[in-house]
């Protein structure tokens with residue numbers, strides 16, 4: 001293990017932690033994680049806040065995991081706390097190396113919410129994206145009704161940059177989808 005700063009460490013990729021920052025570890029998704037991901041994704045408190053409400057099916061998850069191996073523009077990580085407990089799932093997709101941007105998302109396991117893991121995960125996403133992927137812009141989409149998530153994103157420096165009007169149908173209503181971003185150098 002190489003310690004490069006007080007709060008960022010790097011270990012070998014194979015079978016272990018890939019990236020660690022501020023007490024949160026990112027590691028690649030393994031077959032053993034599929035039930036954790038399914039439980040998290042299929043919990044109503046999670047899928048109600050996402051653009052696609054359809055459930056994850058176990059039969060399709062294996063194929064999804066295999067597809068990640070050949071994908072160069074999307075990355076998924078299990079976020080663990082300092083004791084190795086999985087606390088969330090991190091998504092990075094729409095990676096655009098020419099314009100140096102990526103879309104991100106993270107869901108925290110229901111039992112682990114309100115413990116500031118969301119803050120720590122987004123701090124790690126920013127460190128990874130700006131200091132390692134060389135990104136200029138990190139962006140995300142969030143339902144305008146998802147006040148807890150919007151508060152979190154603002155707390156870590158994201159700003160609302162636009163509105164996809166009535167882009168999501170949820171609970172019988174059309175809901176705006178907000179696009180939020182943060183630029184390198186802390187510029188909002």
Ligand SMILES: CC(C)(COP(=O)(O)OP(=O)(O)OC[C@H]1O[C@@H](n2cnc3c(N)ncnc32)[C@H](O)[C@@H]1OP(=O)(O)O)[C@@H](O)C(=O)NCCC(=O)NCCS
Nearest residue numbers: 046049107108113114115116117118119142148149151152
């Ligand atoms: C949104 C989510 C990622 C937040 O993760 P979390 O680990 O619970 O958030 P944190 O504990 O780090 O909270 C950070 C800040 O966000 C805000 N926040 C988070 N959850 C909140 C809630 N339920 N109510 C009000 N504010 C909330 C607060 O400002 C909080 O700071 P505070 O605790 O000092 O008041 C998590 O609730 C989640 O996964 N929700 C379901 C799925 C989802 O919404 N995903 C995002 C889709 S865009």
